[in-house]
Amino acid sequence: MLSDDDILAAVRRGLGAPGADDAAFPAAGARITRHLLLAGEIVRCVETRTEGTAFHAGTRDLSDLPEYDDLDRYPVPAPADPGAARSTLRLVRRGSVAAHACSTCTNGRKPCARCRGAGDVACRTHVPCAGCEGRLCCLACEGTGKRAREAADRPQGETASRVRCRKCGADDAACGKCRGAGRKKCGVCGGTASRPCPDCAGGGTVSHDFCAGTGRYVEWTEGVVVREPVVDTVEESSDLPARAFAWTNEADAWNRVDHVGEDAFPPDGTDTGSGPGSGTRTDLTETTDLTEATDLIQDTDLAEVAARLKPRLGFRDGEVARRVRVRYLSLARVTHDDHPDRVYVVIPGRPAPRVVTVRSPRRAWRLAALALLVLVAVVAVSRLLA
Numbered sequence: 001m002l003s004d005d006d007i008l009a010a011v012r013r014g015l016g017a018p019g020a021d022d023a024a025f026p027a028a029g030a031r032i033t034r035h036l037l038l039a040g041e042i043v044r045c046v047e048t049r050t051e052g053t054a055f056h057a058g059t060r061d062l063s064d065l066p067e068y069d070d071l072d073r074y075p076v077p078a079p080a081d082p083g084a085a086r087s088t089l090r091l092v093r094r095g096s097v098a099a100h101a102c103s104t105c106t107n108g109r110k111p112c113a114r115c116r117g118a119g120d121v122a123c124r125t126h127v128p129c130a131g132c133e134g135r136l137c138c139l140a141c142e143g144t145g146k147r148a149r150e151a152a153d154r155p156q157g158e159t160a161s162r163v164r165c166r167k168c169g170a171d172d173a174a175c176g177k178c179r180g181a182g183r184k185k186c187g188v189c190g191g192t193a194s195r196p197c198p199d200c201a202g203g204g205t206v207s208h209d210f211c212a213g214t215g216r217y218v219e220w221t222e223g224v225v226v227r228e229p230v231v232d233t234v235e236e237s238s239d240l241p242a243r244a245f246a247w248t249n250e251a252d253a254w255n256r257v258d259h260v261g262e263d264a265f266p267p268d269g270t271d272t273g274s275g276p277g278s279g280t281r282t283d284l285t286e287t288t289d290l291t292e293a294t295d296l297i298q299d300t301d302l303a304e305v306a307a308r309l310k311p312r313l314g315f316r317d318g319e320v321a322r323r324v325r326v327r328y329l330s331l332a333r334v335t336h337d338d339h340p341d342r343v344y345v346v347i348p349g350r351p352a353p354r355v356v357t358v359r360s361p362r363r364a365w366r367l368a369a370l371a372l373l374v375l376v377a378v379v380a381v382s383r384l385l386a
Contacts, residue, residue: 001301002348004032007332011344014355029337035238036304037245040326042232045082046318047225054222057212059099062220067094071223079227082260082321086228096221105208108215112206115197119204123189131177138180140170232312234326244331247356253348254327257305301330335360
């Protein structure tokens with residue numbers, strides 16, 4: 001954590017003044033507040049266990065599935081990575097497997113519902129002629145065999161030649177395909193009025209869907225253990241606006257908390273290295289007395305991290321593992337009586353802190369008031385001109 005002197009020196013450098021020039025930004029009149037940026041996620045692996053009857057058509061070897069006696073007591077190791085993708089574990093209750101012969105079919109076959117086991121279905125003996133479709137099959141008798149007083153006219157657009165009608169004998173009057181009959185024998189049944197059933201191909205029986213045509217099926221009690229990650233996103237900017245995260249970058253002196261498991265919150269912060277992407281690694285759990293632990297931690301930033309995370313560390317139903325992975329960075333907000341329109345935000349970085357200058361709330365209000373006055377003036381002038 002930067003000291004007050006370090007913070008003021010950073011602001012002076014940001015103003016272009018030598019760090020030792022106290023007159024450029026005197027300590028008197030300066031107000032320093034510290035604010036913690038905290039971002040990351042808490043990933044929980046949440047487990048659900050369900051039990052029900054499972055079914056398989058035919059025969060099945062279930063020896064490859066683990067067995068259990070009490071599903072709630074069946075031990076499943078905690079995942080190495082709580083954020084791993086959804087997983088499903090299927091188990092068999094010991095002694096529940098039962099193989100059955102299907103009682104509603106014969107060796108996996110049952111009578112065809114369409115033909116009722118007959119093997120064939122009714123069929124039309126004749127079908128309309130494809131040439132004349134049964135209309136004006138003969139211009140003289142129209143398929144009746146009796147000539148009309150006046151022959152009908154050819155259909156408009158007809159180009160096919162007409163032939164002698166086999167029913168009335170009129171020349172050049174009948175359709176060339178049916179010769180005046182208007183229909184032809186069915187090409188499927190040959191005029192017998194019966195054809196093989198399309199569902200059973202004439203066999204009279206079909207495969208039984210329930211047992212998949214095997215004549216057997218297996219039932220057992222199945223336990224299912226499902227695990228999936230649930231992510232709680234953490235992003236807090238203390239009393240700073242949310243855009244404060246945009247003022248930072250990866251080169252800043254972020255510290256990190258990264259832990260999997262349920263070890264106690266350690267009484268000291270162990271530095272795991274320096275440079276971008278490294279920092280303090282600690283362990284956090286819901287059962288830890290964070291207040292007592294943080295009293296032993298010299299890093300007050302880490303103590304605040306622990307306090308902010310504590311409300312989020314409650315256990316959820318079915319939680320079997322968790323990962324706490326967050327990063328934190330302490331910013332200093334500096335205001336000064338001699339700089340009423342500016343707020344200086346000091347960001348710890350490597351090799352030296354950075355300073356971001358933003359408008360003070362006072363200046364923002366003044367600009368808003370000025371904009372309002374301009375708008376009022378414009379409205380007033382437009383009314384006068386009108």
